[in-house]
Amino acid sequence: MAKNTFKPANGSVSRATNEARPVRNQPKAEVAPEPVRESRRNAPPAPKAPKPPRQPLKLPNFGGMFSFLHDRRFQLFAGFFFLLTSLFLTIAFFSFLFTGHADQSVVEGLGNTPVKEAGQESGNWLGLTGAWMAQLLIYEGFGLGAFALIPVAFALGYKIVFRRLDLSLSYVLALCLFAMLWVSLLLGYLVLSVQTPTDDPRTAHSLDFLSGQVGYEAALWLDSLLGWGTVLLLAFLLISFVVAFFNVTTINLPRRTSLAGLGEDDEPIRQPDTYDRTGLGGVNHGANPTASLDGDAEEDEPMGMQLRYTGPVAEVAPPAPVKPTATEPAKPRPSVPFTLDDDSTETDLDLRPAASAVSAAGAASLALGGASGAATTAASTALTGAVAAAAAGPSFSIEAPVAEAPAARVPTPLSMADLADDDAPLPKPVAKGPAFEVEMPEPELEIETDTDELDPNAGADVAAVVEEDEDAMPSVNYDPTLDLPRYQYPTLELLNDYGQAKAQVSKEELEANKDRIVETLGHYGINIASIKATIGPTVTLYEIVPDAGVRISKIKSLEDDIALSLAALGIRIIAPIPGKGTIGIEVPNTKKEMVSIRSVFATEKFAKTEMSLPIAFGRTITNEVFVADLAKMPHLLMAGATGQGKSVGLNVILASLLYKRHPSQLKFVLVDPKKVELSIFNKIERHFLAKLPDTEEAIITDTKKVVNTLNSLCMEMDRRYDLLKDAGCRNLSEYNRKFTERRLNPKKGHRYMPFIVLVIDELADLMMTAGKEVETPIARLAQLARAIGIHLIVATQRPSVNVITGIIKANFPCRISFKVTSKIDSRTILDTGGADQLVGQGDMLFSAGSDLIRVQCAFIDTPEVDRLCDFVGEQQGYSDAYMLPEVVGESGSGNGGGDDFDPTDRDSMFEEAARVIVLHQQGSTSLIQRKLKLGYNRAGRLIDQLEHAGIVGPFEGSKAREVLIPDEYALEQLLNNLPK
Numbered sequence: 001m002a003k004n005t006f007k008p009a010n011g012s013v014s015r016a017t018n019e020a021r022p023v024r025n026q027p028k029a030e031v032a033p034e035p036v037r038e039s040r041r042n043a044p045p046a047p048k049a050p051k052p053p054r055q056p057l058k059l060p061n062f063g064g065m066f067s068f069l070h071d072r073r074f075q076l077f078a079g080f081f082f083l084l085t086s087l088f089l090t091i092a093f094f095s096f097l098f099t100g101h102a103d104q105s106v107v108e109g110l111g112n113t114p115v116k117e118a119g120q121e122s123g124n125w126l127g128l129t130g131a132w133m134a135q136l137l138i139y140e141g142f143g144l145g146a147f148a149l150i151p152v153a154f155a156l157g158y159k160i161v162f163r164r165l166d167l168s169l170s171y172v173l174a175l176c177l178f179a180m181l182w183v184s185l186l187l188g189y190l191v192l193s194v195q196t197p198t199d200d201p202r203t204a205h206s207l208d209f210l211s212g213q214v215g216y217e218a219a220l221w222l223d224s225l226l227g228w229g230t231v232l233l234l235a236f237l238l239i240s241f242v243v244a245f246f247n248v249t250t251i252n253l254p255r256r257t258s259l260a261g262l263g264e265d266d267e268p269i270r271q272p273d274t275y276d277r278t279g280l281g282g283v284n285h286g287a288n289p290t291a292s293l294d295g296d297a298e299e300d301e302p303m304g305m306q307l308r309y310t311g312p313v314a315e316v317a318p319p320a321p322v323k324p325t326a327t328e329p330a331k332p333r334p335s336v337p338f339t340l341d342d343d344s345t346e347t348d349l350d351l352r353p354a355a356s357a358v359s360a361a362g363a364a365s366l367a368l369g370g371a372s373g374a375a376t377t378a379a380s381t382a383l384t385g386a387v388a389a390a391a392a393g394p395s396f397s398i399e400a401p402v403a404e405a406p407a408a409r410v411p412t413p414l415s416m417a418d419l420a421d422d423d424a425p426l427p428k429p430v431a432k433g434p435a436f437e438v439e440m441p442e443p444e445l446e447i448e449t450d451t452d453e454l455d456p457n458a459g460a461d462v463a464a465v466v467e468e469d470e471d472a473m474p475s476v477n478y479d480p481t482l483d484l485p486r487y488q489y490p491t492l493e494l495l496n497d498y499g500q501a502k503a504q505v506s507k508e509e510l511e512a513n514k515d516r517i518v519e520t521l522g523h524y525g526i527n528i529a530s531i532k533a534t535i536g537p538t539v540t541l542y543e544i545v546p547d548a549g550v551r552i553s554k555i556k557s558l559e560d561d562i563a564l565s566l567a568a569l570g571i572r573i574i575a576p577i578p579g580k581g582t583i584g585i586e587v588p589n590t591k592k593e594m595v596s597i598r599s600v601f602a603t604e605k606f607a608k609t610e611m612s613l614p615i616a617f618g619r620t621i622t623n624e625v626f627v628a629d630l631a632k633m634p635h636l637l638m639a640g641a642t643g644q645g646k647s648v649g650l651n652v653i654l655a656s657l658l659y660k661r662h663p664s665q666l667k668f669v670l671v672d673p674k675k676v677e678l679s680i681f682n683k684i685e686r687h688f689l690a691k692l693p694d695t696e697e698a699i700i701t702d703t704k705k706v707v708n709t710l711n712s713l714c715m716e717m718d719r720r721y722d723l724l725k726d727a728g729c730r731n732l733s734e735y736n737r738k739f740t741e742r743r744l745n746p747k748k749g750h751r752y753m754p755f756i757v758l759v760i761d762e763l764a765d766l767m768m769t770a771g772k773e774v775e776t777p778i779a780r781l782a783q784l785a786r787a788i789g790i791h792l793i794v795a796t797q798r799p800s801v802n803v804i805t806g807i808i809k810a811n812f813p814c815r816i817s818f819k820v821t822s823k824i825d826s827r828t829i830l831d832t833g834g835a836d837q838l839v840g841q842g843d844m845l846f847s848a849g850s851d852l853i854r855v856q857c858a859f860i861d862t863p864e865v866d867r868l869c870d871f872v873g874e875q876q877g878y879s880d881a882y883m884l885p886e887v888v889g890e891s892g893s894g895n896g897g898g899d900d901f902d903p904t905d906r907d908s909m910f911e912e913a914a915r916v917i918v919l920h921q922q923g924s925t926s927l928i929q930r931k932l933k934l935g936y937n938r939a940g941r942l943i944d945q946l947e948h949a950g951i952v953g954p955f956e957g958s959k960a961r962e963v964l965i966p967d968e969y970a971l972e973q974l975l976n977n978l979p980k
């Protein structure tokens, strides 16, 4: 991670000069995710290992009645209970296979025998309880099918304890319950069939345990009803379960194929992947013995049946025929075949492994005559595996059901190969249309909502702001957070939980958009080799690889035509996508996904970030959480027409920083000419706000005060540079590290310096009323302040050149634009078009130098900000806001800057002020103001004069100045000696 170090050309830190720095060469904002286009390569994607995410447990609330369910300790207790239950059942069941017969009489005679004696008699490895449970669940219950309860208990326990599971609980439950009943019924029927009326009842009885009483009775009943038709019913039940469970919709019969066509087309043999229900990229990557070919290259199909399977998102009817629009000739639409990439998902479902596995299961069940417990378990597991294998081919991982892992957030590479008529030979992709591939990017891993995990106190990064390197500080180090040792970081509970986002883009929509793009470009003679769609929260990116020889500028010029034919506002064409030979067309989704701030904060990327000033803006088009470090940006310019999400964006920025930093590490200077936007943050004044001395409100709404504040910040900047120079440090983190290591003497004015973030909500207003007066200090701060930890965030709804002047723009390399009204505005803010084509409501473009990243800004509602501010504000804070240096009027020289001070030109109140100060032993301007009823400017001048007379020490930031005269006697002596 490149550190943001400010290094003047001469190697030393000079006092602030107006010399413009080559801002463009500054280290770029470190942007956590790769830009969209970087992450999508045409190179064959490496098989992704399925990443088991930590899944938050979804528990009902019941109006708080069962709030203990959310207690992690209770969850762990329950989780381990289930895990141990699964172990208990395993031992008890296996033991039953050997001792069950003998234990039967013990258990049945329980009512008559004392428990202790019965326990001693029982042969089960887990005593009487084991014998009783096994008897109940196996003999009186479901026979060997009861073994299926073991994985249920295990999965439940595992999920609760570790919060990671490749399998969804509901899937495990459905599979195991079905397996239990089905196996029990099957075995019941088999037991019934092998028994003959002449059988020794003891032998017959000894087989009953295989099916249990439930299976046996049910089989008996069915046998009387259907006879051997019971077998057909069992087969039908199995098939129905597979079809329903795996959503099988089509079946391929084996075809005679040849490989000849393949060589001609140079198309590689592709593996039929399967739709990954996990949503986590857990597609099969193993070699599939029934590798199929795409396009019309037919495959050598071994014997067997192939089902075609559509996953949840793919589970749509073939696309509605696209009606030609007025601008399109009514010529037949080219049928578009889709090739499958290795990471795309073939929806064919090959049942051969399933069939063999099922028969293995059957065989295993049959082999149970020998009472082999292992075989029994194998039977139920084999059945589970069989069904899984049916869906996944050789390596299928089942995961959260669709309801739990919504498609829009789920990284499901999804092929549309099955849109074509199954029986019709698949057309050649290159000859008749481009390949189309849909990708749903990986969601971020979400951490649990435990507050500890988001709380920097809990991690090693307590003083990440200070350290930046990993060296642990010895405990004797100064720890600024000890100013407020009991300060609690905000918790995720303060934020609204909107749950999981829902799938927003239907397959029809994707397909129709793709077809229209192909058609529109086709009208202009542009042929496309392939298209890939990446679904994001707001827009879907269609990445087009044009045929060789097509000029990119030609596609760019068709932007409006494509937008028209797609009948969608907000189409953005990126031609070419930087670093790639492809063209991107971003098409807004019909239904947008709202990105809640909680879902973003809950991700590991944000919670565990090491950035100094992390801001979680939202999600990119690839659904990655977009976190950027303000410290590296180092300033941010924001624009957007009214109502497009600017204020929400500012709140997201402020909330991100409040969640990650301690009050001792960060201070905000909030400028809000609109007076209402930031007023909500007043509550955190004593924790996080900085203000000018002797001002009432920390949030600045008055233009005059803004000028003073900016000048004060410039003074603070100069002071900080002086201190840095004195300490021989090049930037704030070096300085603060030295300070915390106690290598700098506070008596010499050294102090721990928090980051200062200046937020200006409406620059246009300031520029109109104060013009140059604000432009100059803003530009100066922007040029120089990054090394000393002062960062600017400037927002405006009018990104015109009068507001964002050349000098301001040149110093803000990082810019954000929400939707603006014109292309010109977009150019003013981003130096390129595109922001005018955004869709609003937090849709934004982030520019850090040359790259533009489209991000859906997270949404934080006012009540959430309110709760956050209440949470912070109600805690113990400092006695006042952080004090910025005093600025003494326009003609004044400022504190300590009185080189032109005339010792004989003293204020008439000088002596009185000196007495007040010495009497109270507190060198503060406000004290003079209060006691002598003076205005702010005069009191400021007085304190300057007192400093020059040696009565008070130099300015010390937020602290009062040191009083150098111990008592009134000494003061009188000094006053007498002063030149008159």
Ligand SMILES: Nc1ncnc2c1ncn2[C@@H]1O[C@H](COP(=O)(O)OP(=O)(O)OP(=O)(O)O)[C@@H](O)[C@H]1O
Residues within 6 Å of the ligand: 594, 595, 640, 641, 642, 643, 644, 645, 646, 647, 648, 649, 797, 841, 842, 843, 856, 857, 858, 859, 860
């Ligand atoms: N990230 C977002 N996700 C969803 N909706 C949003 C988002 N941001 C803003 N909106 C919607 O847009 C509305 C206006 O947003 P906001 O108040 O931030 O606009 P604005 O640009 O600050 O407007 P103004 O300049 O007039 O204050 C919000 O009330 C909200 O409904």
